[in-house]
Structures are given as C-alpha cells and as structure tokens.
Amino acid sequence: MQKILIVDDSSTARMFIRRCLEISGCQDADFYEACNGREALDMLREMPVDFILADLNMPVLDGRNMLKRLKSSPRTCEIPVVVISSASNPASDVELVAEGAYAVLSKPITPPVLIASIGSLFKKKELLDGTA
C-alpha cells in the first residue's frame, strides 16, 4: 500500500490535496500529514513514504529548505517530492525541479492535473518494484 505524506500549514489545503488524491485513484493509500517541513523531516526519520506532496510557503521550515534537506540525505534523496504552491511560476518551477522536485503544481490543484503527475509516479514505482 502506498504511503503518501502531505505537508502544508493549512489543514484546508491538506484536506483538499488528500481528496484530490483519493479521486485520482489513491483511495487505498495511507495518508500522513505534517504542518511544516520540520515536522515532515521528523516524521520521515521514523517512517519512510513513497511520495511527498508539499507546499512551498510554510512557517518553521519552508518547502524549498525541506526539499534541500531531503535531497541531501542518502536515506531520503530518492523520495519523489511534488511541490504544490500558490507561488509557483515558470521561472521558480525550473529552479525547484533543478533542486530535486519531481514536479511543481499550482494551487488550486485539480484531479486531472494530479492524475498526470501521480500516475507517472505510480508507474515509476511499479517498474522499480518489478510489479509492472
């Protein structure tokens, strides 16, 4: 079963992202939530996940710095991170992908956009697991 971590300081945003994931075919996944990058990193010490969907603009530790820390650790560098942000634009999206983001999506996300992104993540994981 997929384990998906949603990181956003807004409980509304976390609920909305989870609902979009469920509509997109992830209804059987185990969902975990964190309010900021620091909380997410703490959770990941105890429990690996398959994907992370993270906001960019958060208090305590923002999404960009969380991404840098994830990608600098051998234990977490392979976890795909999808950034979902209200402040994304073509210029910053290119920077984030260069820093290791799997994809960058603009708020509000929609199931069709998420299916495209998450679908490719599923396929990649199945191939790695030899279950394709």
Next chain:
Amino acid sequence: MEQHEINLCLAIKAAVTESIENMVFMVIDTDLNGLSEDIGCDPVMATLMVLEPRPGLLRLAMPKSTAIEISKNLYSISDREPTEAVIQDVTCELLNTISGRVMKRVLPAECTFHLGLPEIADRPFDPNEPFVKCSFLADGNLLTVAAQL
C-alpha cells in the same frame, strides 16, 4: 481607472473565478445585479503581504455567511456548521491561492515572486486606502478581493 488598475482588476477576476470554481465548485458572478458591496458588521477578513519582487498587499473580505457557505462546500458538510478555526483556515487558504494566481497574471513569466503567509485580519479595511477592489457573488454569496500592487 488607469491601465494598471484595469489589468489588476482583470487578474483578480480571473484568479477568483479559477480558485473558487476549482476548489469549491461555486459559480462566480462578477455582476452584483445591484446588490450592495457592504460586507456587513460580522465579516471574515484575511490579508497577505507580497514580499518580492516589490512590496504589496492582497485582502479578502466576506460576510460570515459567505465564509460559512464556502467552508461547508469545501469540506462537503451539510449537517452542521463549520468551526471558527475551519472558517479562518479556509479564508486564509483561499486568499493564498487567489494571491498566487493574481501575481502570475500581473508579472512576466520570467519574474519570480515571494508571498508572505496569509493572516486573519481583525480590523475593517480602510475604504480610503488606494486599493483596487473587486466584488463577486459565489452562488449568490458576496465576497470582495482588494489588492495594492
């Protein structure tokens, strides 16, 4: 109205429509059909600072009844009222989403921007401040977005 203000108004209208219709599935009407823009004596208001490329401010204000209706639609609850915490979080997240889309429309694609965190405002906005203000109906419920960019 100057060209900059017209462009900002168009950006706000597009951003509100995209955000509300995609998140809450409520239809946005830019024509108030003669309704007053007065948000009443018990409004819910949020503010968000633009930090880069230049300082600015965006605001969302709506009657409590609109905030409740949007929260109920977003959380798919019909049998109870949303809590105050949910109403405030929905208002802040909505402003956050609208603000990002406004900035993307008013700035060139190669220009990055940085937003602050949305906050609930507890004082009424001063109508004399130089804001571009746009009012809408979301399934008949009034809301107002104002920007100073």
